[in-house]
Amino acid sequence: MKRLWTVMVMVSCASASPKPEAQQTQAPAGDATSAKPQGTPDAAFRGQPPSPGTPVEFHAPVPAQLALKNGLPVFLIERHDVPLVAVSLAVRSGADTEPAGKAGLSSLALDLLDEGTQSRDAASIARGFEDLGARYGTSADADASRVTVTALSDTLDPALEIFADVALNPAFREADVQRVRVERLGQIAQALDDPSSVGQHVLSRVIFGEQHPWGYPGDGTVKSVKSISRKDVAAWHKAWFRPSNAALFVVGDTDAATLLPLLEKRLGGWKDGPFPKIPAPTRSRKAVRVITMVDKPDAPQSQIWIGEVGIASTAPDIFPVRVMNNILGGSFNSRLNGNLRTEHAWSYGVFSFYDTHREAGPFAAAGGVISEKTAEALSEFMKELARMKSGEVSEEELQDAKEGLIRTIPALFASNEQAAGAYARAWSHALPLDYYATYQQRVGAVTKDEVAKAARERLHPDQMAIVVVGPSRQIAPGLAALKLGPIELRDAEGEARKAVSAAGGH
Amino acid sequence: MLAAILIAAASLPQIPFEKYQLPNGLTVILSEDHRAPVIGVDLWYHVGAVNERKGRSGFAHLFEHLMFQGSKHLNGDERTVFAMLDRNGATNLNGTTDWDRTNYFETMPADRLELALWLESDRMGFLLDTLDQKKLDTQREVVRNERRQTTENVPYGRAEERLVQLLYPDPHPYFGYVIGSHQDLMAASLGDVQDFFRTYYAPDNASIAIVGDFRPADVKPLVEKYFGPIPRGPQAPPVTAKTQPHTGEVRETLRDQVQLAKVLIGYIGPKPLENPAIGPLVRILAGGKSSRLYHDLVYEKKIAQDVSANWDPSMQLGGIVEITATVQVGHTPEEVEAALTEEVRRLWEAPATVEELERAKRNLESGLFAQLENVGGFGGKADQLNYYQMWARDPGAFTKNLDATLAVTPAQVQAVARQYLNDEQRVVITVLPEQKQASAGGGR
Numbered sequence: 028m029k030r031l032w033t034v035m036v037m038v039s040c041a042s043a044s045p046k047p048e049a050q051q052t053q054a055p056a057g058d059a060t061s062a063k064p065q066g067t068p069d070a071a072f073r074g075q076p077p078s079p080g081t082p083v084e085f086h087a088p089v090p091a092q093l094a095l096k097n098g099l100p101v102f103l104i105e106r107h108d109v110p111l112v113a114v115s116l117a118v119r120s121g122a123d124t125e126p127a128g129k130a131g132l133s134s135l136a137l138d139l140l141d142e143g144t145q146s147r148d149a150a151s152i153a154r155g156f157e158d159l160g161a162r163y164g165t166s167a168d169a170d171a172s173r174v175t176v177t178a179l180s181d182t183l184d185p186a187l188e189i190f191a192d193v194a195l196n197p198a199f200r201e202a203d204v205q206r207v208r209v210e211r212l213g214q215i216a217q218a219l220d221d222p223s224s225v226g227q228h229v230l231s232r233v234i235f236g237e238q239h240p241w242g243y244p245g246d247g248t249v250k251s252v253k254s255i256s257r258k259d260v261a262a263w264h265k266a267w268f269r270p271s272n273a274a275l276f277v278v279g280d281t282d283a284a285t286l287l288p289l290l291e292k293r294l295g296g297w298k299d300g301p302f303p304k305i306p307a308p309t310r311s312r313k314a315v316r317v318i319t320m321v322d323k324p325d326a327p328q329s330q331i332w333i334g335e336v337g338i339a340s341t342a343p344d345i346f347p348v349r350v351m352n353n354i355l356g357g358s359f360n361s362r363l364n365g366n367l368r369t370e371h372a373w374s375y376g377v378f379s380f381y382d383t384h385r386e387a388g389p390f391a392a393a394g395g396v397i398s399e400k401t402a403e404a405l406s407e408f409m410k411e412l413a414r415m416k417s418g419e420v421s422e423e424e425l426q427d428a429k430e431g432l433i434r435t436i437p438a439l440f441a442s443n444e445q446a447a448g449a450y451a452r453a454w455s456h457a458l459p460l461d462y463y464a465t466y467q468q469r470v471g472a473v474t475k476d477e478v479a480k481a482a483r484e485r486l487h488p489d490q491m492a493i494v495v496v497g498p499s500r501q502i503a504p505g506l507a508a509l510k511l512g513p514i515e516l517r518d519a520e521g522e523a524r525k526a527v528s529a530a531g532g533h
Numbered sequence: 534m535l536a537a538i539l540i541a542a543a544s545l546p547q548i549p550f551e552k553y554q555l556p557n558g559l560t561v562i563l564s565e566d567h568r569a570p571v572i573g574v575d576l577w578y579h580v581g582a583v584n585e586r587k588g589r590s591g592f593a594h595l596f597e598h599l600m601f602q603g604s605k606h607l608n609g610d611e612r613t614v615f616a617m618l619d620r621n622g623a624t625n626l627n628g629t630t631d632w633d634r635t636n637y638f639e640t641m642p643a644d645r646l647e648l649a650l651w652l653e654s655d656r657m658g659f660l661l662d663t664l665d666q667k668k669l670d671t672q673r674e675v676v677r678n679e680r681r682q683t684t685e686n687v688p689y690g691r692a693e694e695r696l697v698q699l700l701y702p703d704p705h706p707y708f709g710y711v712i713g714s715h716q717d718l719m720a721a722s723l724g725d726v727q728d729f730f731r732t733y734y735a736p737d738n739a740s741i742a743i744v745g746d747f748r749p750a751d752v753k754p755l756v757e758k759y760f761g762p763i764p765r766g767p768q769a770p771p772v773t774a775k776t777q778p779h780t781g782e783v784r785e786t787l788r789d790q791v792q793l794a795k796v797l798i799g800y801i802g803p804k805p806l807e808n809p810a811i812g813p814l815v816r817i818l819a820g821g822k823s824s825r826l827y828h829d830l831v832y833e834k835k836i837a838q839d840v841s842a843n844w845d846p847s848m849q850l851g852g853i854v855e856i857t858a859t860v861q862v863g864h865t866p867e868e869v870e871a872a873l874t875e876e877v878r879r880l881w882e883a884p885a886t887v888e889e890l891e892r893a894k895r896n897l898e899s900g901l902f903a904q905l906e907n908v909g910g911f912g913g914k915a916d917q918l919n920y921y922q923m924w925a926r927d928p929g930a931f932t933k934n935l936d937a938t939l940a941v942t943p944a945q946v947q948a949v950a951r952q953y954l955n956d957e958q959r960v961v962i963t964v965l966p967e968q969k970q971a972s973a974g975g976g977r
Contacts, residue, residue, distance in 0.1 A: 034597055217791075217792070
């Protein structure tokens with residue numbers, strides 16, 4: 028893989044900032060200062076940043092709402108600048124509908140869609156899409172599933188034919204299920220080797236517990252995936268893939284008059300049916316906060332993951348919470364990154380996020396830090412969380428955070444695929460159709476008091492789970508000395524290890 | 534059947550542009566794109582790891598970090614620079630260091646283009662005015678953490694580095710893998726920073742691409758105002774390093790904290806724009822599920838967990854062709870290596886079929902369409918224009934290269950395989966699990 032070395036860690040997309048440019052009064056050290064051999068002549072116009080011109084207003088495109096005769100909602104944004112059409116079929120069921128012990132079922136079903144239909148095998152599906160220059164993909168989410176294809180506009184119809192076949196008529200043949208299951212076990216093994224992904228998954232296990240599907244990685248566990256049968260996969264697809272649980276998002280070089288007949292032809296025969304009744308997932312978490320340690324012997328870095336259950340996408344204070352998070356760790360210039368990277372140079376970058384869904388997903392503050400400074404870094408994380416919770420926010424932090432969120436919106440619509448994905452996610456998260464069109468205005472209206480209130484009510488640093496993936500022998504004494512709670516040892520899948528002393532070891 | 538679905542030549546991806554040079558040698562590339570009220574600004578400096586001197590591996594990239602620490606009129610640290618950009622609605626902003634070039638880019642709201650020009654000209658003209666030991670020391674540590682995070686503490690990270698080191702042995706400038714060694718990073722001094730800046734960060738060693746919602750008549754005076762007064766640099770020393778062709782296979786086995794073994798095979802391939810058949814070749818090998826490696830190793834034989842094939846298009850001393858496969862549970866690296874070797878041999882024994890070559894071209898082309906949806910950012914229009922300016926001295930080579938790629942014949946694919954993908958010129962690395970981990974991935 029081509030690797031580029033970048034100044035900024037690429038984790039979250041949000042960003043905004045504190046700190047004015049003026050303050051720094053300290054003279055530069057050293058002697059030589061001027062630039063080129065003969066130096067660039069200074070000029071008055073360089074003294075101040077040029078003032079911006081007339082602001083360009085951004086209006087998020089709002090899709091036209093259509094429907095097929097079988098009731099499937101279709102949302103269309105026409106854009107004719109490039110000859111591409113992005114199509115995204117969203118289904119409002121994901122990991123949240125997986126039965127106990129079957130973690131990974133929904134994502135496995137999605138992986139299997141293009142492995143064979145009633146009339147096509149995997150190779151002919153792959154060749155079919157690739158001959159058309161069409162890009163096919165799926166994404167498995169905590170409470171939604173998406174199947175997507177981006178096609179050249181002049182080959183949209185043949186691409187849709189394969190797309191619909193794959194989404195509606197998967198065969199789930201035993202041989203394909205077996206092969207994909209083995210591949211999945213390999214992916215799980217690879218994720219267990221990656222300390223950052225281990226940190227995130229173990230944190231989820233601690234805060235959602237063993238009874239909740241979100242306590243497990245979306246890919247499932249070795250045990251759960253081994254238990255998933257062809258029958259499980261077919262039953263899950265049949266239960267949740269239905270027009271009344273789905274919506275189609277189309278963005279690009281087409282129009283309603285062209286598109287609707289094509290869709291009727293390919294998806295019009297999709298039949299509805301009754302929903303199965305499933306119990307609501309229950310969360311469980313130990314009452315006492317512990318530091319959960321996963322041993323990674325000799326690792327040069329520790330991954331620190333701190334978190335708790337966050338908020339739902341439709342929570343009334345979602346906008347103040349997003350502004351608050353941007354100040355805390357949602358941007359390059361956030362308090363957390365400024366502290367751990369710019370001030371202390373212990374990290375390449377740290378961050379925080381709220382993963383929101385129809386139900387509350389996780390909040391996490393996280394990042395990799397040099398192993399020798401694990402305890403010191405954790406202590407700074409906790410300090411910043413406590414400072415945020417106090418609710419004190421400067422006017423400048425507020426403005427920068429709001430500005431940062433507002434300006435991320437246009438980028439969501441840069442490509443057809445991104446635009447289709449943005450609306451598919453909003454729909455999956457039960458957000459209104461004008462969500463993006465009103466987003467900038469709603470962020471702009473957030474006040475300092477609302478942010479302070481959100482911080483006080485939503486952050487609970489004293490109770491947050493703490494997960495550290497690193498060289499336990501080396502870092503355990505320092506962590507114990509912080510007195511944030513007793514230390515427990517788990518394996519990379521989040522299963523408890525036999526009781527081990529704080530000194531770690533194995 | 535294939536002919537019927539080929540799109541007309543008129544709808545091929547293309548980028549209209551205008552190019553000129555300031556008296557101080559700065560190459561300016563302007564491209565109007567009025568789809569959205571944004572403008573991508575992208576500066577390429579023709580300096581990278583290839584220009585590092587012995588004992589200073591990683592320096593070009595460390596220097597890139599220093600370009601974000603403020604300059605004479607934007608005094609402060611990295612927070613100051615990012616805050617200024619963020620507050621003004623910049624998106625897609627970053628700096629990246631590669632083997633042979635370093636770039637800095639940001640996408641601005643259309644009314645704030647001038648701010649980006651102000652910032653970029655300030656750090657080109659006045660970086661050293663505010664650069665001090667503390668900034669160097671801080672970023673040195675940040676970069677060492679970047680090395681830990683992206684090379685040392687990720688599965689197979691050290692194997693990727695080792696592959697480069699074996700392909701381009703010391704003292705080749707690519708040996709340092711761009712990120713460099715801890716030891717060399719520790720050795721970097723403020724004097725090095727000043728020398729490097731004065732030597733390479735000059736207008737005549739750079740090109741700026743501006744792509745988006747503007748009128749050239751408005752932008753040209755601004756470019757002149759901000760960049761015009763910056764003096765030319767000294768003649769940058771030419772790259773004298775040579776790549777020695779390998780004359781015998783090189784092999785190494787590494788242990789890593791992983792559960793699945795992996796095989797990495799590397800060759801020194803073509804230079805930028807040297808051979809248009811290499812793009813289709815790697816696509817035929819491992820692009821998508823219908824590719825040869827996927828179909829053979831993953832789908833049919835089920836001996837590999839995943840496969841990949843890439844050619845690095847940005848290395849003037851020969852671009853790496855890298856083929857990898859992660860070994861499936863219950864199989865051995867030997868089986869996988871044999872299958873990879875066999876597939877490479879098939880490429881030089883017989884020409885690719887017309888059908889798979891057309892499929893490869895079709896997907897390269899639709900991938901380009903998708904990249905060109907962005908004016909700036911990684912691989913967007915501005916990057917494309919700069920790439921062809923750097924390697925062909927002509928941004929219009931974008932179209933020529935695309936035409937050449939679409940005209941590639943099966944015989945050309947066979948020829949490029951024969952020229953570059955020989956067993957005696959390859960490096961093979963096998964990564965084995967360090968210890969038996971019982972928790973996962975075990976046999977079924």
